[in-house]
Amino acid sequence: RKEVEQDPGPFNVPEGATVAFNCTYSNSASQSFFWYRQDCRKEPKLLMSVYSSGNEDGRFTAQLNRASQYISLLIRDSKLSDSATYLCVVYKAAGNKLTFGGGTRVLVKP
Amino acid sequence: DAGVIQSPRHEVTEMGQEVTLRCKPISGHDYLFWYRQTMMRGLELLIYFNNNVPIDDSGMPEDRFSAKMPNASFSTLKIQPSEPRDSAVYFCASSRSRLAGGAYEQYFGPGTRLTVT
Numbered sequence: 001r002k003e004v005e006q007d008p009g010p011f012n013v014p015e016g017a018t019v020a021f022n023c024t025y026s027n028s029a030s031q032s033f034f035w036y037r038q039d040c041r042k043e044p045k046l047l048m049s050v051y052s053s054g055n056e057d058g059r060f061t062a063q064l065n066r067a068s069q070y071i072s073l074l075i076r077d078s079k080l081s082d083s084a085t086y087l088c089v090v091y092k093a094a095g096n097k098l099t100f101g102g103g104t105r106v107l108v109k110p
Numbered sequence: 111d112a113g114v115i116q117s118p119r120h121e122v123t124e125m126g127q128e129v130t131l132r133c134k135p136i137s138g139h140d141y142l143f144w145y146r147q148t149m150m151r152g153l154e155l156l157i158y159f160n161n162n163v164p165i166d167d168s169g170m171p172e173d174r175f176s177a178k179m180p181n182a183s184f185s186t187l188k189i190q191p192s193e194p195r196d197s198a199v200y201f202c203a204s205s206r207s208r209l210a211g212g213a214y215e216q217y218f219g220p221g222t223r224l225t226v227t
Contacts, residue, residue, distance in 0.1 A: 046216070
């Protein structure tokens, strides 16, 4: 089983709609969680950290469920520019490593 | 501020040849990471440095791969000899700040797209 798993998608989303997707992690000792965004043929960029209480940044909401070992990302009022691959990232202090999921591809269409 | 700089951006080489990828981290960042990304395996951490010292190279696939960081502003990833299965995008990333929980925000370079024929 992979340490960090994501539905690869693609999630086809009409412009203006809401889309949500999850990421599961296998190691309960994981401490910190992040979402990165990667545009086609570009480098990954940090989108947001995920806090235990959940957090929101504009149209983006991230949540953490430690009991079920998953994090989620919700995008409201989708824009064409939200089309990208969203990478779930898990950090463990033991080993001091970030582990990336395979990514979820989102396509926002007019 | 300049971001992470990688060169070359594209490299096409024949099997058996030596390949050297270069990275200049953001000034003041004391962590440097090398990643490899393929469709099949996603983004994999190969090795990372802290203050120019290799900390964890457990992701380096085999002895054909080596990485050095002779100073705070330069790192290389070398593949010798190269094989077709090494074809991938190689990213360098650097970090300075620690985020909540001890993790760090990584800034990625644009990557080197390597094709080995």
